[in-house]
Amino acid sequence: MLAISRRFFFTKNIFAVVFIAFCASYFFVEFLVFPVQMAVGSPQTTYASLLFLPHGMRVLSIWLYKERAVIPLFCGHLFVYPLFWLGEFSLTALALVLVGTFCVPMAFVLVDWIGFDVSVRNTKIKHWRSILMVGFIASIINSLGNSLILSPHIEPSLHLSILATYLVGDTLGVFSLLLILLLSFRLARKYGV
Amino acid sequence: MNNLERYAQLRSILRDMEEDIGLSDNTFAEKNIISALAQLQAAESSKGFVASREIKAHKLCSNIPNPSFFRALKQLVETGLLTLPANRKKGLYRLEV
Numbered sequence: 001m002l003a004i005s006r007r008f009f010f011t012k013n014i015f016a017v018v019f020i021a022f023c024a025s026y027f028f029v030e031f032l033v034f035p036v037q038m039a040v041g042s043p044q045t046t047y048a049s050l051l052f053l054p055h056g057m058r059v060l061s062i063w064l065y066k067e068r069a070v071i072p073l074f075c076g077h078l079f080v081y082p083l084f085w086l087g088e089f090s091l092t093a094l095a096l097v098l099v100g101t102f103c104v105p106m107a108f109v110l111v112d113w114i115g116f117d118v119s120v121r122n123t124k125i126k127h128w129r130s131i132l133m134v135g136f137i138a139s140i141i142n143s144l145g146n147s148l149i150l151s152p153h154i155e156p157s158l159h160l161s162i163l164a165t166y167l168v169g170d171t172l173g174v175f176s177l178l179l180i181l182l183l184s185f186r187l188a189r190k191y192g193v
Numbered sequence: 194m195n196n197l198e199r200y201a202q203l204r205s206i207l208r209d210m211e212e213d214i215g216l217s218d219n220t221f222a223e224k225n226i227i228s229a230l231a232q233l234q235a236a237e238s239s240k241g242f243v244a245s246r247e248i249k250a251h252k253l254c255s256n257i258p259n260p261s262f263f264r265a266l267k268q269l270v271e272t273g274l275l276t277l278p279a280n281r282k283k284g285l286y287r288l289e290v
Contacts (some may be wrong), residue, residue, distance in 0.1 A: 120202050121250055122203070123232065126206075126209050128206045128213070183213055186211075
């Protein structure tokens with residue numbers, strides 16, 4: 001039991017990096033993506049974003065830090081969800097926080113269970129594509145969980161479109177985050193930083 | 194795994210992505226050396242320097258002809274992507290993260 005709980009131990013650096021990066025990506029969605037979505041008149045906006053960078057952040061955090069990123073991610077979700085999305089702290093909010101936090105670790109466990117090695121030891125695969133695949137699986141888990149929890153509050157006619165928005169938004173979020181990092185490193189290399 | 198290894202892994206997957214989406218400036222040999230070195234560096238404990246014979250023996254580089262391999266190594270050192278140890282000991286390289 002102690003050995004299992006030790007795997008979740010994190011340093012203050014890991015906490016700071018994961019927590020701040022997750023919250024910053026949420027702010028980006030809240031203040032840039034959502035307004036654009038609202039302007040376009042998308043009715044799912046209240047529930048889902050079409051470019052959800054925080055999902056990319058949680059996938060990358062778990063891929064890099066594994067179990068050590070879980071508690072910082074949980075704290076990040078606990079901070080931003082009531083602040084930007086749910087408005088108040090309730091059992092529903094806690095359930096959504098837990099789904100958001102654990103959808104990515106569950107996806108990695110599922111992928112491992114079916115025998116697909118996405119670790120860096122596997123030199124036969126392109127790792128960025130496997131990160132995208134895990135992100136997609138995590139998005140399925142996240143969207144199903146959220147839809148179940150929020151089903152009393154969502155118009156039945158919107159269920160399917162919200163599910164689709166989650167899948168598209170989360171997967172695009174993972175791809176976009178990797179692209180942003182790629183372009184940032186290229187710029188840094190170009191200017192000798 | 195320490196922060197340098199995590200950073201090397203991240204750079205490695207971003208380079209793969211760069212190559213796949215067609216943004217890479219490097220030749221085939223250079224790309225493979227970079228990828229091989231990123232993986233070897235994560236496993237090495239000698240302050241991150243890897244011997245050229247180990248890089249050449251890596252699955253990604255074993256089929257590269259020797260002249261192309263050493264030319265690519267030299268090019269990568271000149272562009273600053275690879276560094277040599279401070280004592281300039283021959284045959285050791287490190288991916289500059």
